[in-house]
Amino acid sequence: xxxYLNIITxxxxxxxxxxxxxxFQSWSIALSILNYCLISxxxxxxxxxxxxxxxxxxxxxxxxxxxxxxxxxxxxxAPVPExxxxxxxxxxMSLILILGIVLVVKYILKKYKxxxxxxxxxxxxxxxxxxxxxxxxxxxxxxxESVNPAKTGFLGGLGMPILFSWIVGGLFAAGLAFLIxxxxxxxxxxxxxxxxLLIAEIVVSIIKHEDWLARGVKNVIGLKRPVPYExxxxxxxxxxxxxxxxxxxxxxxxxxxxxKKDILNQLxxxxxxxxxxxxxxxxFLTVVIILLILTQKAxxxxxxxxxxxxxxxxxxxxxxxKNVVKEHLLIFxxxxxxxxxxxxxxxxxxxxxxxxxxxxxxxxxxxxxMVIVGGTGNNFGAILGGFAVWFLWVEAGPIALxxxxxxxxxxDEANALKVHLIESAPYFRFLMIGVGLLVIxxxxxxxLIPEKINTKKI
Amino acid sequence: xxxxxxxxxxxxxxxxxxxxxxxxxxxxxIFVTLVYGVLRFANFATGDMMSFGTMFAVLLTYYFQSxxxxxxxxxxxxxxxxxxxxxxxxxxxxxxxxxFKYYRVKKSAPVQLAMVSVGVxxxxxxxxxxxxxxxxxxFLDGEKFILKASEFKEMTGLNEGLTxxxxxAITVVVTIILVSILFWFLNKTKTGTSMRAYSDNExxxxxxxxxxxxxxxxxxxxxxxxxxxxxxxxxLDKSYKPFVYFNNMLPIFxxxxxxxxxxxxxxxxxGYVIAFAEIFVTYAYKKFFTYLLPExxxxxxxxxxxxTDYKFAVSFSILVIVLLFRPSGIFEGKKI
Numbered sequence: 001x002x003x004y005l006n007i008i009t010x011x012x013x014x015x016x017x018x019x020x021x022x023x024f025q026s027w028s029i030a031l032s033i034l035n036y037c038l039i040s041x042x043x044x045x046x047x048x049x050x051x052x053x054x055x056x057x058x059x060x061x062x063x064x065x066x067x068x069x070x071x072x073x074x075x076x077x078a079p080v081p082e083x084x085x086x087x088x089x090x091x092x093m094s095l096i097l098i099l100g101i102v103l104v105v106k107y108i109l110k111k112y113k114x115x116x117x118x119x120x121x122x123x124x125x126x127x128x129x130x131x132x133x134x135x136x137x138x139x140x141x142x143x144x145e146s147v148n149p150a151k152t153g154f155l156g157g158l159g160m161p162i163l164f165s166w167i168v169g170g171l172f173a174a175g176l177a178f179l180i181x182x183x184x185x186x187x188x189x190x191x192x193x194x195x196x197l198l199i200a201e202i203v204v205s206i207i208k209h210e211d212w213l214a215r216g217v218k219n220v221i222g223l224k225r226p227v228p229y230e231x232x233x234x235x236x237x238x239x240x241x242x243x244x245x246x247x248x249x250x251x252x253x254x255x256x257x258x259x260k261k262d263i264l265n266q267l268x269x270x271x272x273x274x275x276x277x278x279x280x281x282x283x284f285l286t287v288v289i290i291l292l293i294l295t296q297k298a299x300x301x302x303x304x305x306x307x308x309x310x311x312x313x314x315x316x317x318x319x320x321x322k323n324v325v326k327e328h329l330l331i332f333x334x335x336x337x338x339x340x341x342x343x344x345x346x347x348x349x350x351x352x353x354x355x356x357x358x359x360x361x362x363x364x365x366x367x368x369x370m371v372i373v374g375g376t377g378n379n380f381g382a383i384l385g386g387f388a389v390w391f392l393w394v395e396a397g398p399i400a401l402x403x404x405x406x407x408x409x410x411x412d413e414a415n416a417l418k419v420h421l422i423e424s425a426p427y428f429r430f431l432m433i434g435v436g437l438l439v440i441x442x443x444x445x446x447x448l449i450p451e452k453i454n455t456k457k458i
Numbered sequence: 459x460x461x462x463x464x465x466x467x468x469x470x471x472x473x474x475x476x477x478x479x480x481x482x483x484x485x486x487x488i489f490v491t492l493v494y495g496v497l498r499f500a501n502f503a504t505g506d507m508m509s510f511g512t513m514f515a516v517l518l519t520y521y522f523q524s525x526x527x528x529x530x531x532x533x534x535x536x537x538x539x540x541x542x543x544x545x546x547x548x549x550x551x552x553x554x555x556x557x558f559k560y561y562r563v564k565k566s567a568p569v570q571l572a573m574v575s576v577g578v579x580x581x582x583x584x585x586x587x588x589x590x591x592x593x594x595x596x597f598l599d600g601e602k603f604i605l606k607a608s609e610f611k612e613m614t615g616l617n618e619g620l621t622x623x624x625x626x627a628i629t630v631v632v633t634i635i636l637v638s639i640l641f642w643f644l645n646k647t648k649t650g651t652s653m654r655a656y657s658d659n660e661x662x663x664x665x666x667x668x669x670x671x672x673x674x675x676x677x678x679x680x681x682x683x684x685x686x687x688x689x690x691x692x693x694l695d696k697s698y699k700p701f702v703y704f705n706n707m708l709p710i711f712x713x714x715x716x717x718x719x720x721x722x723x724x725x726x727x728x729g730y731v732i733a734f735a736e737i738f739v740t741y742a743y744k745k746f747f748t749y750l751l752p753e754x755x756x757x758x759x760x761x762x763x764x765x766t767d768y769k770f771a772v773s774f775s776i777l778v779i780v781l782l783f784r785p786s787g788i789f790e791g792k793k794i
Contacts, residue, residue: 057572187781190569194715195781198777205770427587434577
């Protein structure tokens with residue numbers, strides 16, 4: 001019990017903070033923060049598997065998140081038959097062409113091992129292939145994008161249940177991670193960081209500008225939901241009855257019938273939004289708990305020990321016959337898949353896919369701050385980091401505003417400095433996150449909840 | 459005549475902008491490479507440090523303009539650069555003393571320093587946004603063009619015009635001056651040689667009596683020059699927006715790695731490689747071919763390899779290709 005005391009304390013403080021937000025701001029806000037905390041926790045667990053278990057630095061979190069979001073659109077949105085008939089053939093042809101190029105390049109790599117001009121040959125094949133794809137695809141893309149551009153203008157998805165897309169999101173991210181891993185995993189740590197950062201940027205720019213795929217920066221709105229809609233709840237009798245029952249005491253105090261009805265109406269509207277968010281929380285919590293159990297099991301399995309051995313001393317582990325390259329690739333894929341899952345969860349929670357909003361600041365660096373702050377190599381720490389940093393990220397604005405008002409209370413209302421500071425209150429979140437990261441890295445380099453390794457005496 | 463027209467077209471829309479953009483990237487890339495070579499970490503605060511220096515130049519330009527000090531046809535910003543450089547160097551030395559030094563003395567892993575630089579990035583970004591706000595600002599004054607398209611057409615009688623903006627000329631001239639002084643310093647002076655020695659082999663350099671504190675300080679001072687000048691030149695040419703500077707860090711990194719990280723000359727050329735690739739791959743050659751080819755062969759499409767949306771993606775793809783085939787960069791950098 002003593003062993004878990006600091007974990008329990010930290011989590012209780014976090015819960016109390018969220019409950020305080022519920023009391024002082026509103027329960028709806030508190031639940032949105034909680035939901036995002038849970039999503040961040042999943043992302044952090046993914047990054048923590050890579051960094052904490054294996055020491056791989058992956059600054060491409062944004063790319064996997066975006067790919068997970070893309071999966072939601074491609075799986076859950078209803079297909080657009082007009083677009084398919086207009087340009088589907090061209091797109092399928094280009095897909096076949098891409099596969100063809102990959103196969104040809106593979107063939108060249110395998111067959112002509114010692115050819116002097118091999119690299120030039122490959123470059124030639126790729127450039128020629130790109131030109132060919134453009135010729136085949138561009139009429140198709142034009143046709144697809146002109147199909148009702150205000151509403152669709154893309155191929156649509158498969159029309160399957162949205163929860164299925166979470167798995168697909170993970171698979172997409174895993175596929176990307178396999179590619180990146182093959183390219184970049186041999187690099188030194190900080191090179192890997194830069195390479196992944198830039199590759200993620202390529203992925204996002206493709207999603208942003210290929211409108212036929214997921215409408216690009218025009219966004220996809222009104223995605224399906226795995227939970228009921230507010231509007232349906234507000235008209236279903238069982239829900240109204242439930243709200244009435246829960247607020248019996250409050251309602252009994254009011255005598256006038258019409259007034260009672262108005263208040264009940266308002267209560268039902270508020271409660272419906274809270275109810276929907278609670279359902280989401282339930283779903284996310286399930287995911288987090290399942291992942292936590294799996295990752296804990298993995299961490300303390302022989303496999304986890306092997307990973308730590310590789311992390312702590314690559315050469316020694318290699319000398320003991322462990323396949324370092326293979327294990328690195330595997331863990332890179334696993335971690336990225338979890339981040340992709342989180343990306344899909346996030347888009348599901350928002351109900352819309354906005355490729356323009358994927359920026360490295362928010363989706364890569366903040367997640368990394370969560371990992372470092374929480375505690376590298378410790379899953380409980382990673383989740384706590386996700387909670388704490390996300391909470392700070394959201395509440396930093398209000399906190400900064402309060403502090404500014406407090407410290408400039410003696411100044412005049414129209415004082416230029418005060419007005420300027422109040423206007424820039426939202427940017428204090430960067431300051432708080434940055435200073436927080438620097439302080440933690442300096443004075444608690446292992447994070448809030450450090451990694452614990454059982455070192456039994458033999 | 460047709461050929462000349464085609465050449466002028468290419469010069470106007472690709473080569474001149476690419477040289478300008480390349481110079482701006484090159485300054486940033488040398489900054490990254492120096493920090494990587496001497497201090498041994500990838501500095502993720504690069505973009506925001508450049509932004510920080512530029513912010514001072516912008517604020518001082520506004521102040522100078524309000525007081526009425528100017529350079530006539532040249533932009534006032536040139537006058538403010540020295541002050542901005544001093545502010546930048548002070549900030550860098552401050553950060554180094556309170557943040558980076560601790561990890562350097564402890565000999566932490568480079569990754570740890572890179573993570574710390576992420577923290578510095580957040581803080582710098584916050585300071586910039588709190589002081590100047592996130593908005594787009596133009597601070598260019600003085601003469602806008604050296605050569606206008608219409609003047610060029612009159613002069614030569616060609617169909618195509620050539621425009622040279624004054625910012626483009628200033629960028630190239632300032633870059634050439636700064637980079638030549640830098641290479642002279644690195645190669646010919648004793649301090650520069652000791653810096654290179656320190657970068658090549660720290661232990662050996664310490665044994666031969668090189669003072670590491672001095673080397674680190676001089677590196678930050680040079681970095682301050684490069685960051686501020688690079689940032690101001692970019693801001694004059696386009697406009698000053700903090701968010702854009704953060705994004706520019708990515709092609710700068712690409713340039714540094716393509717040129718072989720740790721190798722200043724490689725980084726300098728890497729900047730141009732990236733800039734030329736970005737612009738040449740995304741330029742639509744339709745008009746160019748209409749001049750060159752007979753009428754029957756004229757292209758219908760834009761003859762564009764990739765749309766301009768993929769500008770950044772091009773430079774990153776080059777990076778990926780370089781990492782695949784020549785991980786140490788085109789011009790041998792440090793071993794990785």
